[in-house]
Amino acid sequence: MLKKDTKQGGNPAKAIGQGRSTKAAKTGTKQRIGADGKTEPVIDYMDHAPVHPVYPLTDGLFRPIQHGKRATAIRAVGQFHPVGEPRQRVQCIWTSEQALDITDQMVLFHLCQLGAAPGEHRQVVGSKHPEYGDAQQRLKWVNQDDAAVDPSMVDPNSWGQTGSQVVKPNLVVLYTSAQAIAKSIGLTATGSNTNAVRESLRRLIRTTCQVTHTHGIRGTKSVSQYGVLGGSRNGEALTLVLNPELSERCLSHQGVAWVNMKEQRALESKPARRLHAWLTAWAFTAEVRTIKLETLLSHVWGPEECTASAKKSRTRTLKDAVQAIALLPGWVCWLNKKDGMVRVRKPRFVGSPKPGVVSTALTPTSAVVM
Numbered sequence: 375m376l377k378k379d380t381k382q383g384g385n386p387a388k389a390i391g392q393g394r395s396t397k398a399a400k401t402g403t404k405q406r407i408g409a410d411g412k413t414e415p416v417i418d419y420m421d422h423a424p425v426h427p428v429y430p431l432t433d434g435l436f437r438p439i440q441h442g443k444r445a446t447a448i449r450a451v452g453q454f455h456p457v458g459e460p461r462q463r464v465q466c467i468w469t470s471e472q473a474l475d476i477t478d479q480m481v482l483f484h485l486c487q488l489g490a491a492p493g494e495h496r497q498v499v500g501s502k503h504p505e506y507g508d509a510q511q512r513l514k515w516v517n518q519d520d521a522a523v524d525p526s527m528v529d530p531n532s533w534g535q536t537g538s539q540v541v542k543p544n545l546v547v548l549y550t551s552a553q554a555i556a557k558s559i560g561l562t563a564t565g566s567n568t569n570a571v572r573e574s575l576r577r578l579i580r581t582t583c584q585v586t587h588t589h590g591i592r593g594t595k596s597v598s599q600y601g602v603l604g605g606s607r608n609g610e611a612l613t614l615v616l617n618p619e620l621s622e623r624c625l626s627h628q629g630v631a632w633v634n635m636k637e638q639r640a641l642e643s644k645p646a647r648r649l650h651a652w653l654t655a656w657a658f659t660a661e662v663r664t665i666k667l668e669t670l671l672s673h674v675w676g677p678e679e680c681t682a683s684a685k686k687s688r689t690r691t692l693k694d695a696v697q698a699i700a701l702l703p704g705w706v707c708w709l710n711k712k713d714g715m716v717r718v719r720k721p722r723f724v725g726s727p728k729p730g731v732v733s734t735a736l737t738p739t740s741a742v743v744m
Contacts, residue, residue, distance in 0.1 A: 406722065408706075415703035417634065420726030423487035424630035426623040428452040428466055430651040431631075434676030435468055436479040438644040448473045448581075450676075457629040463588045466619075468602070470581040476644035479651060480559040481574040482602070482620075483633050487558075489546040489616050489624035497549070498625065501542035509545045512604030512615045514582075518597040546621040548614045560639035575612070578603045583617060631655035632723070637702050645688075646695035648674045653699065653707070657718045662706060664715045667692060 408414045429435065432452030453465045488495060499509050552571040553563040561567040581602045588595045604615035616624060623630045633654050641647045652673045657663055671688055674695070680688070693709060696716055700707040704721020 415721065417704060417721050417723045418725065419636070421636040422632040422634050423483040424490050424624055424627050425483055425486045425633050425655075426454075426619045427629070427631040427655040428454045428464075428619070429482065430479075430633065430655040432466070432468070433672050434678070436474045436476060436648060436651075437674065437676045438648060439473055439475045444473055444475070446473065447471055457626070461590050464619075465586045465588070467584045467586075468581055469584075470577065472577050472580070474577055474581060475574075476647050477559075477570060478574045478577055479648065480638060481555055481571060482578060483635060483638065483651070484555060484558050485548060485550075485603070485614060485616065486620060486624055486633075487635060488548050488550065489621065490627065495549050497547040499545045499547055501544070506542075506545070509547060509604065509615050510600075512606065512613075513545075513600040513617055514604070515598065515600040518599065543618040543622050544625060545618065546616040546624055548612075548616070550612050550614065551610045552612065553610065559635075575603065575605060575614070579605050583619075585619070640702065641698055643691070643695060643698065645674050645691050646698040649692070649695045650699055650702075653718055654720065657720045659720045659722055662717050662719045664717055667696075667709055667714050667716050670716065 406414045406416075429452075432450050434448060435450040435452070448468065448470050450468045451465065452468075453463060456462050456464060499506050552568045552575070555575075556563050556567045556571045559571075561571075579601050582599060583602055584597065584599045586595055586597050598618075600617050602617055602620075604617075606613050631651075631654050633651055637650060638647055641650055649670065652670075656665075667689070670692055671685070674692060675688055696707055696709050699705055702721075706717060706719035709716050
């Protein structure tokens with residue numbers, strides 16, 4: 375059973391936003407003037423979740439779902455290069471019997487926000503921690519050994535190495551409650567909302583991620599499989615484990631998509647929240663990027679084909695989502711009707727006087743697998 379203790383396995387993360395504020399302070403002295411001739415708003419607070427970009431960028435992993443019409447059996451594929459390792463490729467294949475919706479996306483983003491902030495609500499479990507194996511078990515972590523089939527295609531050092539020692543990733547364990555999560559993502563802590571958060575957690579825990587690391591020119595590979603989350607419940611108290619990719623980025627703050635949770639809560643429509651998440655991982659702060667409106671359809675609703683009437687309805691909804699994001703302070707997001715292109719630029723972050731996340735810690739005394 376995982377318990378909180380004062381000795382963490384591995385280096386603890388810096389307070390969320392630390393380091394970025396200093397850089398922003400040095401580069402944020404110049405004001406940017408918008409098309410209307412007025413000074414553009416900037417982001418001067420830290421209410422952000424450092425999310426591994428493969429999660430918001432993968433089409434079909436999270437998508438808006440009509441009430442009462444949840445789709446089933448998803449399969450989403452994404453890939454990325456590890457930070458500082460351009461010769462390595464990682465492919466992620468997520469499978470689940472139930473589709474993940476935008477509430478599930480909000481829940482996962484908030485857990486990444488919690489995972490990035492040191493405190494009693496968080497435990498970093500290193501490979502030498504006595505309960506590291508328990509954390510792996512909660513994730514249902516399995517390493518697939520293909521050596522019997524083709525030894526040359528399997529790299530035993532799948533997580534890199536220092537000298538001759540294999541380096542295993544630290545895992546982030548969180549202590550929270552469904553009520554606390556509901557409140558943090560902008561919901562009132564009513565019974566129905568709390569139950570909705572619990573259902574989101576169950577779907578995330580039951581969503582399996584198969585991760586294939588391909589290394590170097592030889593193309594040696596290693597394959598692992600685990601849940602998006604691991605978790606257990608004791609009464610109202612929850613113990614949750616972030617998977618290796620999410621844990622690593624929460625702790626390092628490198629190569630992440632900084633999802634503005636204040637903006638996520640401010641957006642009223644679920645398609646707008648999905649579009650905001652994708653644009654956060656794709657768009658730049660220093661320059662405008664362009665993308666076809668039609669291309670954004672698959673980034674919001676997934677790559678599956680739909681009827682002509684459904685596409686027409688989604689296009690109208692997408693235009694409304696573009697306008698909703700344009701109203702967020704500092705964002706440039708507008709559709710040129712002549713060429714069907716959307717121009718996008720993210721607002722500037724200039725530092726936060728109060729970095730970090732405050733969360734009530736709940737410590738379970740026993741565990742019941744969710």
